[in-house]
Amino acid sequence: MSVAIPPRPPIKSTEVFKKDIFEGKVLFCTGGPSGICKAMTKSIMSHGADAIIIGRKVDKGEAAAKELSNATGQRCVFAQADVREPEQLKAAAKKCIDTFGKIDFVICGAAGNFLAPISGLSENAFATVVRIDTLGTFNTIKATLPHVRRTRGSYIHVSATLHYYGTPYQAHVSAAKAGVDALSNVLAVEEGPRGVRSNVIAPGPILGTEGMDRLTPVGKKDAITRSVPLQRQGGLDDVPNTAVFLFSEAANWVTGQIIAVDGGAMHTNKGSLPYPDSVLDPEGATKSIRAKM
Numbered sequence: 445m446s447v448a449i450p451p452r453p454p455i456k457s458t459e460v461f462k463k464d465i466f467e468g469k470v471l472f473c474t475g476g477p478s479g480i481c482k483a484m485t486k487s488i489m490s491h492g493a494d495a496i497i498i499g500r501k502v503d504k505g506e507a508a509a510k511e512l513s514n515a516t517g518q519r520c521v522f523a524q525a526d527v528r529e530p531e532q533l534k535a536a537a538k539k540c541i542d543t544f545g546k547i548d549f550v551i552c553g554a555a556g557n558f559l560a561p562i563s564g565l566s567e568n569a570f571a572t573v574v575r576i577d578t579l580g581t582f583n584t585i586k587a588t589l590p591h592v593r594r595t596r597g598s599y600i601h602v603s604a605t606l607h608y609y610g611t612p613y614q615a616h617v618s619a620a621k622a623g624v625d626a627l628s629n630v631l632a633v634e635e636g637p638r639g640v641r642s643n644v645i646a647p648g649p650i651l652g653t654e655g656m657d658r659l660t661p662v663g664k665k666d667a668i669t670r671s672v673p674l675q676r677q678g679g680l681d682d683v684p685n686t687a688v689f690l691f692s693e694a695a696n697w698v699t700g701q702i703i704a705v706d707g708g709a710m711h712t713n714k715g716s717l718p719y720p721d722s723v724l725d726p727e728g729a730t731k732s733i734r735a736k737m
């Protein structure tokens with residue numbers, strides 16, 4: 445009888461990296477009130493950084509900032525901004541400078557997503573996701589770069605792996621994330637001579653995030669796990685561990701890279717999201733999906 449080999453378990457960055465590596469550093473994180481970005485903020489704060497998290501909803505953002513401070517013993521404040529609005533992001537950067545005096549690290553993480561085929565996407569639906577993901581990243585860079593130049597700081601952009609394939613129902617997100625990857629590469633080249641680094645993390649399927657809750661078709665969770673070479677879906681610490689490495693001095697000669705954190709899923713030659721059944725259904729092919737696990 446064969447015995448299943450257990451997958452490598454997720455671990456926390458504090459089990460690998462020293463707890464004080466980010467002492468005195470300041471993180472500016474869009475999308476920080478929830479999901480992967482909140483988990484990244486928590487990990488970076490767990491190594492000594494203070495943080496400002498940016499989101500649209502005040503109640504949710506204030507609660508998340510309090511929770512992150514309590515969990516890490518570091519200072520965390522919330523600034524309300526929609527990344528589509530440059531002036532709001534500039535105000536958030538000012539709040540960061542007024543509160544902490546500088547910006548060392550930036551995570552461009554705010555993102556929008558839903559499942560819809562091209563035939564079911566309005567121009568505004570497509571543009572909305574491009575405005576949040578791509579233009580929002582550009583706006584965040586513009587608002588923070590003068591400060592990040594002063595600290596010779598570092599950017600991490602949260603992308604995805606789904607645009608490396610023709611992932612069905614994700615035309616809007618695929619176009620938007622391809623733009624994010626390109627922006628990071630240009631930023632790395634333009635700002636490298638000033639000592640500023642820029643990298644992309646491309647998460648694979650991460651459990652417990654709003655994105656995966658929305659995107660995973662009912663009953664397809666096991667199929668996703670089996671398609672991952674390391675035989676588990678991501679946990680909330682997998683992406684933060686990579687962020688800690690990329691912001692650390694251990695990565696000070698790493699810039700302009702796109703690092704997939706996906707258990708090797710992108711090399712299985714198919715997207716990590718299975719084909720939605722409705723693609724094969726002529727009646728359903730123009731409808732978008734609001735999926736639940």
Ligand code: HXC
Nearest residue numbers: 555556557558559560566568569572604648649654655732
């Ligand atoms: C088709 C849709 C739609 C859907 C919205 N729209 N939801 N079209 N199917 N399910 C259309 C609307 O009809 C409208 O077009 C346009 O999009 C704008 O919608 P609004 O609701 O007015 O915009 P807004 O309030 O700005 O919200 C946009 C949103 C946002 C993108 C829907 O609510 C959102 O992002 N929520 C989810 C956040 C999230 O999941 N974040 C994690 C991302 S994870 P019309 O033509 O009617 O005006 C990620 C990585 C995935 O990105 C990687 C996985 C492996």
